[in-house]
Amino acid sequence: MKTRVPAVDGWFTMGDEPALLGSRGAETGSYFFPKNLAFSRNPVAPTEELTEVELSRRGKVWSWATNHYEPPAPYMSPDPFVPYTVVAVELVEEQMVVLGPLAPDADPSTLSVGTEVEVTLGTLYEDDDHEYVIWQWKPVN
Amino acid sequence: MEDIAVLGVGMHPWGKWGKNFVEYGVVAANAALADAGVDWRDVQLVCGADTVRNGYPGYVAGATFAQALGWQGAAVTSSYAACASGVTALNSARAQILAGLADVAMVIGADTTPKGFLAPNAGERGDDPDWLRFRLLGATNPTYFGLYARRRMELHGATQEDFAAVKVKNAKHGFENPNARFRKAVTLEDVAASPIVSDPLRLLEICATSDGAAAMIVCSLDYARAHGHTDPVRIAGVSTVSPTYPNTTIDLPNFATDSAFGVSEPERGYRASIAHAAYEQAGVGPDDLDLAEVYDLSTALELDWYEAIGLCKPGEAEQLVRDGDTTIGGRIPVNPSGGLACFGEAVPAQAIAQVCELTWHLRGHAGARQVDGARVGLSINQGLFGHGSCVIVRK
Numbered sequence: 001m002k003t004r005v006p007a008v009d010g011w012f013t014m015g016d017e018p019a020l021l022g023s024r025g026a027e028t029g030s031y032f033f034p035k036n037l038a039f040s041r042n043p044v045a046p047t048e049e050l051t052e053v054e055l056s057r058r059g060k061v062w063s064w065a066t067n068h069y070e071p072p073a074p075y076m077s078p079d080p081f082v083p084y085t086v087v088a089v090e091l092v093e094e095q096m097v098v099l100g101p102l103a104p105d106a107d108p109s110t111l112s113v114g115t116e117v118e119v120t121l122g123t124l125y126e127d128d129d130h131e132y133v134i135w136q137w138k139p140v141n
Numbered sequence: 142m143e144d145i146a147v148l149g150v151g152m153h154p155w156g157k158w159g160k161n162f163v164e165y166g167v168v169a170a171n172a173a174l175a176d177a178g179v180d181w182r183d184v185q186l187v188c189g190a191d192t193v194r195n196g197y198p199g200y201v202a203g204a205t206f207a208q209a210l211g212w213q214g215a216a217v218t219s220s221y222a223a224c225a226s227g228v229t230a231l232n233s234a235r236a237q238i239l240a241g242l243a244d245v246a247m248v249i250g251a252d253t254t255p256k257g258f259l260a261p262n263a264g265e266r267g268d269d270p271d272w273l274r275f276r277l278l279g280a281t282n283p284t285y286f287g288l289y290a291r292r293r294m295e296l297h298g299a300t301q302e303d304f305a306a307v308k309v310k311n312a313k314h315g316f317e318n319p320n321a322r323f324r325k326a327v328t329l330e331d332v333a334a335s336p337i338v339s340d341p342l343r344l345l346e347i348c349a350t351s352d353g354a355a356a357m358i359v360c361s362l363d364y365a366r367a368h369g370h371t372d373p374v375r376i377a378g379v380s381t382v383s384p385t386y387p388n389t390t391i392d393l394p395n396f397a398t399d400s401a402f403g404v405s406e407p408e409r410g411y412r413a414s415i416a417h418a419a420y421e422q423a424g425v426g427p428d429d430l431d432l433a434e435v436y437d438l439s440t441a442l443e444l445d446w447y448e449a450i451g452l453c454k455p456g457e458a459e460q461l462v463r464d465g466d467t468t469i470g471g472r473i474p475v476n477p478s479g480g481l482a483c484f485g486e487a488v489p490a491q492a493i494a495q496v497c498e499l500t501w502h503l504r505g506h507a508g509a510r511q512v513d514g515a516r517v518g519l520s521i522n523q524g525l526f527g528h529g530s531c532v533i534v535r536k
Contacts, residue, residue, distance in 0.1 A: 008267070008277055030387075031400040041399065043386050062391075063295070065287025066340040067279060072260035074276040086284050088391050095401035097391050099278055108340075113295040124277065134277060 007124040007132040010035060018121050019054035020098065020135060031055065031094040055098070058140065059089040061115040062097045066108050076125035076132075087137045089117055103138035116140045142422055144375035145238050146365035147534065148358045149177025150497040153251070155322040155353035155484045162195050163209050165354035166202075166251030169490070170210055177358035178368070179245060182213045184358070186243040188234040189219045190226035190250030190489035193262075202489065203230075206249050216243065223524025224436065225381060226250060227355070227492030228532055232379045234359050244364040250489030251354030258282070259350060271394040271525070278396075283347045283439070285393050287339030290441035294341060297456040299444065301341055305332035306462050307440035308346055308482055314469060315479015317509040320494070322351050323483045346440040351485030355493035357500075374503045376496075378423030378533035384411040393525045411529065412449035416521055419531035420451075427451030430473055431515040432502055434495040436522035437480040447475065450521060450531075469510060477502065477510045488524075495520035496532050503536040 006012065011034050012020050022033040026049040030042040033055060040048045070081040085102035102108060103120055117137040124134035151172025153165040174181055189202025198205040203217030216237075222229040227250045234246035258281050266272040274280040293299040312327035327345060335345040365373045384392075385407040387399030392411070409417055420426055427450060435446035444458035452473055453461055461467050467475040478484070478498040484491070499518035501507040516536050523529040 008273065029403045031402055033397040041386065042404070044404070063288040063292040065284050065291060065342075066337075067281065067284060067287075068337045068340065069258075069281075071275060071279040071281045072258050074261070074265075074272060075279040076276070077279075084279060086278050086280055086288070088288050093402075095387075095389075096398050097389070098397040099274075099280060099391065099395075101278060113292070 002126065002129060002131045004131045004133050007134045012119070012135045013054065014121065014133065017057060018119050018135060019057050020119060022053055022055045022094070023050045024053045025050055031096055033096065033098055056091045056093050058116060058118045059091040059098070061111050061113055061117060062088040062090045063113065064088065064102065064108055064111050087111070087117065089137055100135050100137045103136040106139055110139065143239060144362060144377050145235050145359050146362055146370060146373035146375055147500050148179060148245070148360050148365060148370060148373060149173040149175070150500045151176055151356050152320045152494055152497055153354040154320045155351040155487060158352050160253065160352070162192055162251040162253040162352070162354070163198065163205060165352060166206050166249055166356070167209050169251065169354035169356040170206060170247060170249055173247065173356040173358050179358050181210050184215050184245055184247050186216045186234060186237055186246035188230040188246055188248045189217065190230040190493065191219050191221040192252045192489050193221065194255065195253055202250065222381065222528040222530070223526055224486070224488055224522050225492055225524045225528040225530035226489045228379060228496070228530030229381050231357065231359070231493065231496065231532065232381050235376060235379055238359065238361050245358065245360040247356060247358055248493060249354070249356040250493050252487040252489050253352045254350035254487065270396065274394045274396065281339070282393060283339040283342060285391065286347060286439035286442055287342050288391065289445060290341050290439060293441055293444060297459065299441070299459050302329060303444070303459040303462060304342070304346055304440040305329045307437065307443045308332050310462065310468050311437065311476050311480045311482035314477050314510055315483025318479050318483065321479045321483040322485050342439050342441065348438050348481035349485035351487045353484065353487035353490050353494070355490040355497050357493060357496065372536065374500045374534055374536050376532060377425070377535045378419035378421070378531070380415050380418035380422070380531040382415055382418045382529065383527045385414060392527065410449070412445065412523060415523065415529035415531045416450040416519070419519070419533045423533040423535070425517055425533060425535070429517045430519050432474045432477055432499065432512045432518045434476055434478060434480070434498050434518070434520040437476060437482055438486070440482070443475065443480070446521060450519060469512060474512045477507065477512055492520070492522050492530055495522070496534065499534045503534060
């Protein structure tokens with residue numbers, strides 16, 4: 001049994017209802033992803049306090065693109081290479097667009113701008129002992 | 142703001158030549174000096190655009206070329222701003238000329254590129270978004286171009302044939318450009334038969350990476366007059382603005398946009414703001430343009446630029462291509478050089494090459510691809526990490 005570990009630390013939660021982890025400014029309410037607790041990028045309040053927040057688990061498709069060529073390293077491509085889709089998702093509450101892989105069992109030809117999707121977890125790559133987990137967007141339904 | 146003059150321009154042809162980037166740069170520099178009728182030893186300032194894929198000499202491009210041409214004591218600057226590096230170097234020269242610190246300067250950029258996708262720098266760099274986007278998402282540059290293209294199809298009803306028509310146009314334009322790398326007529330069928338890279342974009346719709354070099358000799362209007370140039374091409378506006386928060390369009394190499402929560406969005410999107418700043422400086426608008434060189438990293442992106450520079454309203458760019466408005470001979474020719482479609486990208490040289498092309502048109506020296514009677518031209522581009530540039534030239 002391989003150990004499931006996040007492919008990147010501190011970017012998302014690993015439970016049954018996974019969520020992306022962002023940060024939020026105490027004064028402005030601005031959201032940031034990936035999480036950054038060191039400084040606010042809202043020029044109105046560069047020194048505001050920042051706290052970690054879970055971002056909305058659901059959003060609406062802004063756009064998507066399916067890649068048919070193997071990208072260069074450091075992408076950890078399966079062998080043989082399998083085409084994959086990157087989705088840009090609009091989070092309504094946060095008023096921002098966040099990228100992520102489309103869950104590989106979802107069909108990109110069913111997507112439209114506005115399709116509702118939610119965060120799920122999937123495998124980015126594996127080694128002998130570990131399964132490296134990444135957030136993915138999956139159409140609701 | 143006062144204009145500066147373009148005395149000379151020169152390029153090394155784009156291609157995959159397998160030489161050191163400095164060799165290309167020297168060819169372009171000597172061509173620009175000859176075109177300007179300026180002796181290298183009289184150049185007071187060398188503003189280099191950096192390449193980050195060729196080691197230390199690439200990071201200190203100004204000094205690298207000053208040494209290659211023979212030390213003569215000129216001041217040097219070296220600029221890196223991704224795809225906007227060339228114009229950032231030009232703006233460095235312009236600022237020193239307008240401040241009276243230099244009368245005549247060389248602006249120069251050259252690159253030798255690896256085969257295939259541009260990739261991040263090597264090593265395990267988990268705090269670098271450019272490295273992480275490849276590791277976690279496989280988000281190559283064409284992935285972002287694919288996102289923009291699909292968005293146009295969904296919002297504006299653009300078709301893959303519309304995108305292909307941009308390639309057909311640019312291939313036609315660049316066919317007789319001696320500096321272009323790809324000089325071949327392309328049909329809609331050719332594009333449709335090329336493999337999909339980042340759906341909906343195909344191989345023939347995404348710009349390659351190339352070797353190449355471009356250089357300019359620029360000077361004060363007084364220097365131009367004193368050397369017998371009574372009616373030179375002038376640079377009337379240069380913009381190198383960064384985005385204004387919140388930047389709500391997903392940009393390379395980011396994982397997310399800024400959040401628009403609780404703030405009003407800026408009056409213009411980032412691409413439009415790059416053009417706006419140059420228009421303001423030059424005191425002209427989109428209706429004054431006779432031609433434009435825009436950064437067609439993909440066919441679909443050329444359409445986004447039409448709207449960003451104000452040639453039409455959002456959603457109308459496809460119609461401009463369909464009507465032939467942006468073909469040479471049309472209302473406002475775009476990418477008469479053939480654009481990145483025919484050149485491929487040589488990052489630090491590309492923005493300079495765009496201005497070289499405008500210069501040839503304003504002088505009436507563009508040969509078979511000449512835009513007749515061109516008096517005002519615009520070049521524009523955008524690069525990673527919030528860089529962009531726009532130049533307006535006039536005669």
